[in-house]
Amino acid sequence: MSINEASRAYGAQKSSIREISAYANARKAEIGAENVFDFSLGNPSIPAPDAVRASIERALALPATQLHGYTPANGLPAVREAVAASLCRRFGEKTASAGDLYLTCGAAASLSITFHAIVNPGDEVIVIAPYFPEYRVWIETSGATCVEVMADAKTFQIDVAAVAAAITPRTRAIVINTPNNPVGSVYSRENLDALAAALRDAEKRLGTTITIVSDEPYREITYGAEVPWVPALYDRTIVCYSYSKSLSLPGERIGWVLVPPTNPEHDDLVFAVAGAGRKLGFVCAPALFQRVLADCVDCPTDVEAYAENRRALTDGLARLGYEFIKPEGAFYLWVKALEPDAGAFFERAKALELLPVPSDSFGCPGWVRVGYCVSHETIVNSMPAWEKLAASYR
Amino acid sequence: MSINEASRAYGAQKSSIREISAYANARKAEIGAENVFDFSLGNPSIPAPDAVRASIERALALPATQLHGYTPANGLPAVREAVAASLCRRFGEKTASAGDLYLTCGAAASLSITFHAIVNPGDEVIVIAPYFPEYRVWIETSGATCVEVMADAKTFQIDVAAVAAAITPRTRAIVINTPNNPVGSVYSRENLDALAAALRDAEKRLGTTITIVSDEPYREITYGAEVPWVPALYDRTIVCYSYSKSLSLPGERIGWVLVPPTNPEHDDLVFAVAGAGRKLGFVCAPALFQRVLADCVDCPTDVEAYAENRRALTDGLARLGYEFIKPEGAFYLWVKALEPDAGAFFERAKALELLPVPSDSFGCPGWVRVGYCVSHETIVNSMPAWEKLAASYR
Structure with missing residues (x-):
């Protein structure tokens, strides 16, 4: 063996964020991009400034x-x-x-x-x-x-x-x-x-x-x-x-x-x-x-697109009774899972084509991260699925 | 102290190649770029292909x-x-x-x-x-x-x-x-x-x-x-x-x-x-x-410019009696120092505005590396200095 085992393990073990994102891409190919609500990655959705x-x-x-x-x-x-x-x-x-x-x-x-x-x-x-x-x-x-x-x-x-x-x-x-x-x-x-x-x-x-x-x-x-x-x-x-x-x-x-x-x-x-x-x-x-x-270096960041997404997502989820931390920065919403096990909650969400990241990946139980650096339509169109998800817990 | 000593040492100790190159730039500012023969760096002198x-x-x-x-x-x-x-x-x-x-x-x-x-x-x-x-x-x-x-x-x-x-x-x-x-x-x-x-x-x-x-x-x-x-x-x-x-x-x-x-x-x-x-x-x-x-990926490298430099440099130095390894690749000429101490030889070269890199930097005594990824004029114009350097050992 000419291998550093720690390096091999770091390479073999995928980050769960990347794994969910890979699943999202495969699923989009299967059922159409418009039917998958991929909130997994932190890839900015607004283009670089001109x-x-x-x-x-x-x-x-x-x-x-x-x-x-x-x-x-x-x-x-x-x-x-x-x-x-x-x-x-x-x-x-x-x-x-x-x-x-x-x-x-x-x-x-x-x-x-x-x-x-x-x-x-x-x-x-x-x-x-x-x-x-x-x-x-x-x-x-x-x-x-x-x-x-x-x-x-x-x-x-x-x-x-x-x-x-x-x-x-x-x-x-x-x-x-x-x-x-x-x-x-x-x-x-x-x-x-x-x-x-x-x-x-x-x-x-x-x-x-x-x-x-x-x-x-x-x-x-x-x-x-x-x-x-x-x-x-x-x-x-x-x-x-x-x-x-x-x-x-x-x-x-x-x-x-x-x-x-x-x-x-x-x-x-x-x-x-x-x-x-x-x-x-x-x-x-x-x-x-x-x-x-x-x-x-002094180009302003176009925060308005993220701000609109944030508004739509927080308004929508609040209406549906979800608990979350009001985001004051970045482009992530931290939403309380509707059961103690964030992994189990994620599996129910996934069945509805909703793909946030369970909080265990971040060293914390009971929440999911919803990345809203996505198109505005993704947020708006995901609301019925979030509604079904909440209903499934009532 | 909140410092990793090995990192500090690697940062404080400059590579001798970079040090000679920095000296060359300072010297050029002092006496004119055309009067300094900087053979220190491996920065390609031919531009990226169109x-x-x-x-x-x-x-x-x-x-x-x-x-x-x-x-x-x-x-x-x-x-x-x-x-x-x-x-x-x-x-x-x-x-x-x-x-x-x-x-x-x-x-x-x-x-x-x-x-x-x-x-x-x-x-x-x-x-x-x-x-x-x-x-x-x-x-x-x-x-x-x-x-x-x-x-x-x-x-x-x-x-x-x-x-x-x-x-x-x-x-x-x-x-x-x-x-x-x-x-x-x-x-x-x-x-x-x-x-x-x-x-x-x-x-x-x-x-x-x-x-x-x-x-x-x-x-x-x-x-x-x-x-x-x-x-x-x-x-x-x-x-x-x-x-x-x-x-x-x-x-x-x-x-x-x-x-x-x-x-x-x-x-x-x-x-x-x-x-x-x-x-x-x-x-x-x-x-x-x-x-x-x-x-x-398949763009040919414009080797001809380096080949011309190689010809001028090896012909010139051979005429002056220098010993070197005939280069079959890359853009470096490995020239035997005219005394056992490559550092001392480098100092004499430096006094004539010739700036190769002494071989001790590469874990080997008695030679200098002459990088010919430079303009053709630099090579041609350096010949009188190489001649003086050789003469100083006769």
């Missing part, structure tokens, strides 16, 4: 050796300057400079690189459940243990007391994701302030350091809620970003890691992020889409 | 959500089919099918993923020195030990007896790179056959399995030599490829890993490669450039 295409066309005028050549490992300086300038305009003048940014092949790369930059074998990293299941894969691959702390059962804000209780001398980091996948919650300033205070308190008590890894691909997709800038609340923060959702470019793999200048270990962390990228086999972020960023 | 631009323009006509959306983790099926069909046309009808291919973010990703797919902590991986220095980084990150075996001192073919002597019960893989960076050699069929026989013999003797990892980004850049298809000579092979050199797309990060159907652990390895990609934070290869592959 500015992206214009930027690509402009880039094609460059000499090809320049356009497609290697860039520095952390990205083209002009692109990092444009991103830093945008962050400064939005969050304050000393938020970031070009040297604080490391451009990546998307959010997965940002997070994987960050974990490899900060943890050592034996460390613990806290995640707030329900959580994006790949967090566990990347945390474990970096050599750390993934420690789940359930969010507040009512509000799905961070349960700060539970986090404080879970911290040990080995706790090296906590991952937060706001706006949140899968719940759609946005952590309030009060909630984040309380978290920051609890972490500072634990650091002092234990003589350790705890980093917040702030995973923010949904920052631009909100429905009125404020999304506080985490490094302004807690120094020891690293921000992971991706343009997959804000510019609808998930397949192009482009994002960044920011080590804010206020992070007390800034200089070492900038090296550690670059070194982690190098170790894992990342050479540079795709060059053409680096250039697209320089042009499109 | 078909690449045409393919991008064609792709832009697709709906943006389709064009830029997530692809399957192993890549778009139609693209993998196109690559597999091309391999079958070139190397025989059962060479590959779509399911054997995993598209990657370039050669670095292909290699890093392959090592994580096959090795376990404590394993040893053999590299043939001189070798691309990042091999060591990725091998060590996967948990294995990097074991250097010097190539034949005269021909720079694989020294099969030395490889056989280096094999232990822990040897899990050997990396070969033909056409070779940094030497420009191409391993002959006889040489590869002898290697295969030695590996089979060691497997039998030790009761272990040894994989050939064949790193082939320079396969298309040859000057008449045959580049044998390694899986046809040795079953337990994995092929790593990239379009960085053949299509001049190094910044776009696009390549693949092939688990040939003849590999005795094929099915498990296909899973292990996918799982290793997932573990490391690769979600899919950049979507737009996946589509470019489908159109351009």
Whole structure:
């Protein structure tokens, strides 16, 4: 055997989200796309802004050796300057400079690189459940243990007391994701302030350091809620970003890691992020889409389409008596299953061609995630099936 | 401290190739680009073929959500089919099918993923020195030990007896790179056959399995030599490829890993490669450039420009009395330093504005690598400096 068993297992075990999505596609081929209500994936349903295409066309005028050549490992300086300038305009003048940014092949790369930059074998990293299941894969691959702390059962804000209780001398980091996948919650300033205070308190008590890894691909997709800038609340923060959702470019793999200048270990962390990228086999972020960023970093995200879907879905499900967490951001609705076993509830939904994702996939029982980054018709036309599903429980 | 020290060190320690290249750029700004002879980098000097631009323009006509959306983790099926069909046309009808291919973010990703797919902590991986220095980084990150075996001192073919002597019960893989960076050699069929026989013999003797990892980004850049298809000579092979050199797309990060159907652990390895990609934070290869592959997989590489550079450089240096390995592939000339210490020789060259890379960077003393993926003028105009350098040793 010349095989790494952990790698084989990660390859053989499909993500349940991808499995439901594959089933949806097969089912659509069988009975017609209009008869299957696929709420499984987080693939943006609104197209990339026109500015992206214009930027690509402009880039094609460059000499090809320049356009497609290697860039520095952390990205083209002009692109990092444009991103830093945008962050400064939005969050304050000393938020970031070009040297604080490391451009990546998307959010997965940002997070994987960050974990490899900060943890050592034996460390613990806290995640707030329900959580994006790949967090566990990347945390474990970096050599750390993934420690789940359930969010507040009512509000799905961070349960700060539970986090404080879970911290040990080995706790090296906590991952937060706001706006949140899968719940759609946005952590309030009060909630984040309380978290920051609890972490500072634990650091002092234990003589350790705890980093917040702030995973923010949904920052631009909100429905009125404020999304506080985490490094302004807690120094020891690293921000992971991706343009997959804000510019609808998930397949192009482009994002960044920011080590804010206020992070007390800034200089070492900038090296550690670059070194982690190098170790894992990342050479540079795709060059053409680096250039697209320089042009499109301030393009507004067309949130209105998601807002309409959100309205139709929440109004419809409320009318039918479903309980859910009112989404303040991202494009997911977290709906309470009508029986304790989310898997069994999912099977009944599936029989009606409704395909959400059961919450067990996210480390939490009793709910389903309904992704509303779909066509508006899918939402409207799914309502009779949701009605039948509810009726089947009466 | 919330830092992984190995990552910090990998980030702080620059590759010497990149350092020389940075010095070259600074020096050009100082004394004029035409007065600096920068032979340090492997950035292709010929542009991507026109078909690449045409393919991008064609792709832009697709709906943006389709064009830029997530692809399957192993890549778009139609693209993998196109690559597999091309391999079958070139190397025989059962060479590959779509399911054997995993598209990657370039050669670095292909290699890093392959090592994580096959090795376990404590394993040893053999590299043939001189070798691309990042091999060591990725091998060590996967948990294995990097074991250097010097190539034949005269021909720079694989020294099969030395490889056989280096094999232990822990040897899990050997990396070969033909056409070779940094030497420009191409391993002959006889040489590869002898290697295969030695590996089979060691497997039998030790009761272990040894994989050939064949790193082939320079396969298309040859000057008449045959580049044998390694899986046809040795079953337990994995092929790593990239379009960085053949299509001049190094910044776009696009390549693949092939688990040939003849590999005795094929099915498990296909899973292990996918799982290793997932573990490391690769979600899919950049979507737009996946589509470019489908159109351009059979585009011929414009080798003639490199061939002219090779002629000018080898003719010129031969006239001046330099010793070198006649390059049969890639775009590097391996030139014997005029004193035993390649670093000291490099310093004298540098004083004359000649910037090759000393061979110590590649795990081998006494030579320099001269990258001739530069403009033809750079080669012609560098000759007086090479002459002065030689004269300074008389």
